Amino acid sequence: MNHFNEEELIDYHYGESVSADADSVARHLRECADCARSYAAIERDLAEIAVPATPVRGEDYGQQVWDGIRGSLRAYPAPERRRWFQFAPGSQWKGLAAVAACLLVIAGAFFAGRLWEHRNPQHPVANNAAGDQGREKVVLVVLGDHLDRSERLLVELKHAEPSTEGPIQAEARELLASNRLYRESVKQAGDPTLANALDHLERVLIEVSNEPAGLSQAKLDELQKEMNTDGLLFEVRVLRSRVQDDVEQRENKPAATKGVSI
Template sequence: MKHLSDEQLVFHHYQVSDDGHSVEAHLAGCEACRARYQALQDVLSAIPVTPVPERSADYGRQVWQRLQPRLDECVVPFWRRLFERPSLPSLPRWWLAPAMTALVLAAFLVGLFWSRSRAQDTLASRLRQELRQELVADFQSALNRSQERSSNALAALEARLANDSKAEARQLVQALHDMLGRARAEDRQMLLAMFRNWEEDNAAAYVTLRQDLEELASLTDKEMRRARSILVELAAQTPPPDPPFRINK
């Protein structure tokens, strides 16, 4: 919904609006515009209205009589206007005193504000310089204090290290000795376990090898006797073989 403007509300208040019926209809249906119109009525009703005085019937003739002498003075022939130098409109003499007073007052105010501005700029520049110097001094003092605290802390740390170096060295040596002892014990246990495993494995292998050798020896003895008897039988039954080559005569 398009609300009414302030101009439309003012015209409706003074009953000079062209579309009064539509404004009334909108105010009847729009609560926001109705509240604005009520507030505008409260403001306008507080403003005193000066009644317009009634004019007499010959008011126009009186105004013309006052203007007629000035119009006659301004009437200049056309041929004189062609040769006259254009001039500025004449002003009454009474305006010179207020104009001069206004110029003097304006010059005084300009000088006052200018000098005050110059003084404020000078004061601001001096304050900035002093503030910068104070900040530099505070920063330098804070830096010196920080360096002093750092030096003191470093000296205390060096003294503590010097006092505790022997005890810490003993502790480190003892810890290293304990660690090496534990490592040697672990290595010894591991080597003993490996040796026992190797001994058990070798003993089993030795027994197995001995059994295999004994069995092989018994088998070899039997086979050798059998092979010898077979060779004897073959030698008795088989004639001697021919030589590998013959000599032709």
């Protein structure tokens, strides 16, 4: 008599045995006292593993979630309408001919490109180095600008009067999209200090932009106390000057330094 092991019995318990196997397990459990005992023990143990009670969320929970993220999402661009390439129904041959023509043009362009490369050899190393350096510098300048704008927003927030929908919220929404982009890039580049600061900044920006009734005094106080906007302002200042230093360093030492890379 072939006995079933623990893994097979667990599969059977969770209904994972294929139907033929399930039948043979059930039959075997009726006939074999040892396996029946083992299975009973598995059932008892698994029955005792409690499923923790999930906190109740109200019916409007989904709406709350949506209200929370709505401001951070950008609408997808509506698809463009088809024009000259919109074929009449049943004109598949015309469509195929057009596709074939496009393929010919692409193939022609490809071979022309290769021919051009052979005749005009490039110096990729030098070009890439110069290109990378230029690109990194541009990125640093853009990041510096982002931190600069964020710093101004935090200063305004610090001295803001309670108001309904105002320019601070509009600015926060604008910054939010770019901040998310920078945060992801910085995280991937492995700069935890900058990534954490941008993460903190993002939470503040979400709070500010998603306040539907404008910024009340209570909200401003909450931002200051719970989200520590003063501390964040300091962090952003430090990081901005660090990025600025990196930009200057790159200007002075064109090829040697590394600095903040995102």
